[in-house]
Amino acid sequence: MSQRHTTLGSYPTTRMRRNRRSDWSRRLVAETKLSVDDLIWPVFVQEGSNSRTPVASMPGVDRLSVDLFVEALKQARDLGIPAVAIFPEVDAAKKTSDAREAYNPDNLVCRAIRAAKKSVPGIGIVCDVALDPFNADGHDGIVRDGEILNDESIEVMTRQALVQSEAGCDVQAPSDMMDGRIGAFRKAMDAAGYQHVQIMSYAAKYASAFYNPFRDAIGSSGALKGDKKTYQMDPANSDEALREVGHDIAEGADMVMVKPGLPYLDIVRRVKDAFGVPTYAYQVSGEYAMLRGAADRGWLDWEKVLLETLSCFKRAGCDGILTYGAVDAARLLRGK
């Protein structure tokens, strides 16, 4: 950022309120602008057909069977939302300690990708790369004797990234926080002919208490033993986030993400200023639940807090935001 004097001019010759007097003037001086092009919509999918299940801790969010997911995609595309991110609720019977369902080419995620690509081409499909929906332990990696194994987890997730690429996934989004996974996925994907598939790395992902509603939605809360502090970052740290992001860019990440969102906007700003790469943040399930929960009680205005928080992400330096409010925001931004 350029050096600026914040005290240029003084009252009464300078009156800061003059530029704010009318709507046209406020629009003229606005420094950032939120648009539908900034939105990525995370969607939960489940088995079955023509079925939807409300997520209790996320009012207004339903898990969708693949056919209804495709219908929802059409709606998102028609609103101009560029991309959706798929998260599966995997049947408990398919969760094992080796998480092998993660690389079954016919797993729920791959079926959802194929259905999406067939019926709604033109909308970007982002897929999580992590083992927690498939792992009996609820951890993002393979667990042995209480330890989350790094390199073994990468081997399994590499196979996951390959089946997802084969099914037509546009963006692999590793949320697992193992060391070295971006480089491993890039190498394997390139060798298999998927040079065009992008990687959006969850580069600075914190061990946060704001993920609980998500874990309910994908059915991993009950399974999870312990916490994720040996791989996700300590919320106290900021310099460390820059090292994480630097490694992921060096290993081939096309885009980087900070997660959670609102309590971590200082990290977004540092990342954007330090690296200048496409930078995203995830307004996570707990953030959504806080806003919606309060709005449902009449304590907050949902539409206003949604647009305000999303604008704050832009101001902090985000090129885009993953938000469960993407469809509502797109409607509001389009005046529909």
Ligand code: PBG
């Ligand atoms: C796990 C994953 C999580 C989220 C996205 N991918 C949860 C976790 O790390 O336990 C959280 C998203 C949200 O809370 O909305 N791979």
